Every structure is written in C-alpha cells, then in structure tokens.
Amino acid sequence: MQTPRRTWLKMLAGAALPGAQAFARPSNPAVPAGTEMPPALPLPGIYADSIDPAPYLLSEKYDGVRGVWDGRALRFRSGRLVSAPAWFTARLPAEPLDGELWLGRGRFDELSGIVRKDLPVDAEWRSLRYMVFELPGSAGTFESRARRIAGIAQRAAWPQLVAVAHTPVADRAALRNRLAATVAQGGEGLVLHLASAPFSTGRSDTMLKLKPSLDTEATVIAHHAGNGKYEGVLGALGVRTPEGRQFLIGTGLSDAQRRDPPAIGSVVTYRYRDLTSTGLPRFASFQRIHHGL
Template sequence: MGGMLMHGEQWRGEDPTGWLISEKLNGVRAFWDGYILHSRNGDVISIAQEVSQLFPQGVCLDGELWIGDGFGQLCSILRQTTPQIMERSELWKKVRYCVFDAPMHPGNYVERHAFASNSFIPGNNICMIPFVQCLGHSHLQASLKDISHKKGEGLMLYHPTAKYTHGRTNHLLKVKAYSEEDVK
C-alpha cells in the first residue's frame, strides 16, 4: 500500500507561489479504499463501525487519522480496536479522519480535493483538510510560524495542477520548522 500512496519530498526553498498550503498533521496515514481503511503499509485498520459508516462507500480517500497533539493516545486507540472488539466507539470520540485527497479521481489536485470534499458529510470523525493558495515565501514562512506556535508539525505544499502519482513526488512538498535529520 505504501508504494501506492503519494509521498512528499522535503521542500528545498523552491518558489511556493501558487502552490496550495495545508497543515501537516502528526497522525497515522490512512487510505480508505471505499470499504476498508488501510495503513500506509496496507494493514487493515479496525475502526468503530459507527465511524466507518460515515465514510463514503466506493470512494477512495487518502488522509490522516488524527487527535490533535495526542499521537500516543491515537496509537493506543488503534491497538485497542481489533476486529473482535469493534464496538469500542467511546475510544473513537476524539479521532478524526482528516482527508486531503481522492487518489482514484482522475483530476488535478484541486479537482480531487473538491471531489473528496463532496463525497461525505463532514462531522466529528471525518473532515477535509483545508488549503490556501500560497502568495510567496513570506506567506509560507508566516504560515509555518503560525502552525509552529500552535505546536503543529509543519505544512504541506501541493502543486494545484498535479495528477496523483504513486510514490515520492516533487509535486507534494513537506515544510517543517526543523529538518527530519535534526531529530534523528
């Protein structure tokens, strides 16, 4: 599954003008195949039945399971929700599936985002990650500073006319206040 998903590269200072900015969430990447939720490695993610009923049938979505700054709590919930114990809905009250793409839709990123947004009714457990058009380097840096002050992980830059591609692509860029090498 990981090779089937689109993965971003590190932003290296390219001009971001016209690209789309969204928050980079610190959660668990998850792919909804239209019927079942999968991890980036392809493992089935068991979710509470009343949560899965909110997801669109037959529509593939790419997103992130997220609980704000509660990454450890999210991992605990995922470990506790097994196919045998799917009625653990109280555990899922804070978990959100934050959608950022519809990979099987043939359009460009803006079209796929709109298609995904129209495929479900947003609620407590499922939402779209919003984006804004980047006005330039200073806008990107101000957005990154704002996210960093809110304890966010960073930003994602999407090329608005890019098609969905599998694997690493330079049409999706990760922007962080620190480099990933700094934390290793």
C-alpha cells in the same frame, strides 16, 4: 523478584556497527498471514527554499496515522487493516479516500495506542477525526480533487469526516510566516500540494512537507550499550537508512526506552537538522517507533 537491569543485557546479542559494542533483542513478530501489500500512495518530498511556493496549495501537516479507505476497508499505510468500529466505517463513502486519522495537536502517541488496538473502544474513536486530503486514483488536478473532497465531507455532514483545508500562498515570505504561526499554535508543520498536479504515487515534487526540522525513518540494526549515566542500559541505537547509510541515534530516548529499546528490525522515526557532506543526518534525535502504520 525484580530482574536486575544487567540481566537482559547479558541475554542479548547481535551485530554492531563497526567499532562499537552492541547488544540486540529479537525482531518484531512476523506480520500476520493474509496481510495485504502496502497500497501505492503519494508520499511527501521535502520543501527547499529554491522552490517557488506560488503554484502550490498549502495545508497543515497533521501529526496523525495515515488511513487509506478503499471503499470497503480502512487500512494503515502498511496495508494492514485498521480495527475501526463498524459505525465509523459505515459513515465513510463508497469512494476511496486518503488522509490522516487525527486526535489533535501533540497527541500522536495517544492516537497510535487507540488505532492499533485489535478491539476498538467506541468512546476513544468518537474523539478521532479522519482528515482527508486525497482521492486515490481520481482524475483531474489536485485543486479539483480538493474541491471534490470538500463536497464529500459536506454531504456526509459528519464532524469526524473532515476535508483538509488548502489555501494558496503568495511567496516564500508568506510561506515562512504561515509555518511560524502553525508551529506557534502547536502544529507540526505544513504540506504543499502542486495545484495543477494529477494524482500520482511515490515521492515527487507535487507533494512537499515543510517543518522546523526534518524527520524520516530508519531501521534499527543494533543496540549499543551505554556508559556513565547510561551504564547497564541502551546508549544508542544503530540504524540504517533505506539508502544504506548507517549511523547512531543516542538522543531523544526516554529512560523506559533505554531499558526496553526498539527491537532489532523495527522502523523508527528520527528528527535531524540537515545532512552532512557525506549524506548523514546532523543532530539526529529519536522521535518514536514507526510501527509500520
């Protein structure tokens, strides 16, 4: 017999944000033993209109899964090994690479399902491309590293290893025009790399992202019961940002996600328009479970 929707609500309990009813389910299982620490990577900041884009090189922001190749193994951003087919990793060079495993515009969920499988499916992996944009730890400017990546991809002569194309941009107007054209074609946004920058890790103004709306991650800390049309299922997620700010995300969730919400302790990606004067996101909308990839 099918379990009524209310049954799982009664079985869940957890801490809520102040003044709100909440329910919770167990957090994700522990990370398997032996998983390595996350690699130190360059992470994008957010482009602001006050920044002159002329010193930067522009590329599309691919809606993929970060993949870091250390010369021997392919890993997620979390440090966990990617279960890629042996024939795929055998075609990668000995030199470390950083990029995005990518299936195509608007196909992130399908891609995520493919690369997270413990047993890879060859036919699925033959549709993927490794979009490389950085050489971890390498000397020289970003512009020189981008040229080296292009050379690596050319020598590999393998369609699944792709050097991300970087182009200069004259001014803010040209940047906005390029963004509009990319989004109109189904792209997610743009990335700006400071052409003169040496390799560095963490967030800085040497790597910036530009999208029609902003997105980032937060940790789920509570499940808030719904009412009205959402009576008996999830109404909103209570989340906490890395800076410690807490707020609710009640839009963007599918009916299936409201019946079986992201676990307490999981990390989710949300989209928002801008920040309030107190630093909280305005019009936050759920996008996906981050999965620690």
